[in-house]
Amino acid sequence: MGFTDLYNRNDGGKMVTAHAIAGVGSKKECLYKILVIGELGTGKTSIIKRYVHQFFSQHYRATIGVDFALKVLNWDQNTVIRLQLWDIAGQERFGNMTRVYYKEAVGAFIVFDVTRAATFDAVLKWKQDLDAKVQLPDGSPIPCVLLANKCDQQKEGLVNQPNKMNEYCEENKFTAWFETSAKENINIEESAKTLVNQILANDTSHNGQTATDRYKLGLDGDLEENNKHNSCNC
Secondary structure: OOEEEEEEOEEOOEEOOOOOOOOOOOOEEEEEEEEEEEOOOOOHHHHHHHHHHOOOOOOOOOOOOEEEEEEEEEEEOOEEEEEEEEEEOHHHHHOOOHHHHHOOOOEEEEEEEOOOHHHHHOHHHHHHHHHHHOEOOOOOEOOEEEEEEOOOOOOOHHHHOHHHHHHHHHHOOOOEEEEEEOOOOEOHHHHHHHHHHHHHHHHOOOOOOOHHHHOEEOOOOOEEOOOOOOOOOO
């Protein structure tokens, strides 16, 4: 699967302009907003860096507010998918901005740290906050994949019992869950592919209206009505 990688950071709450995507030609384009949420220090930024840049560092500053990253996928010979990944700070669940950040998202990752059971305890609060603030057009929850991150280290809690984790995810309406490691590049691509597949399935089931048809992201992070020039029927 080929891709072009771009990365953007927020600047005073505004999104920095992305580089133009070249060579798309007559391919269909899909733009999907994906949230990456979870407690502070669970590795959200590391996961995004690994996925977008194939890069890992032990040293990251804590995210303040929200950062942005763009991953461009040549999904098949006819389709280009642009994933706008919103890296939302762990402390934001306690603020009033998540409704703004979540708006128009069509998928999410919730991340916890397998070495800190307390971060798993907070997962359900993040899921409830997500489900309360953004839904699909039919009112159902947006697809959400649970990432048990830092699986290259000693694990604590329920993650040691896969059957229990399966039950937990089914009960709380997660699309799937994966043990991941940004450091060792474990299940990063696989989890993203699972989420995108579910987004695509949802996108073609709402009377042919796609996320790309419904909106585009303005440079200030606000959502503007799309002129439907790049309508996607994938």
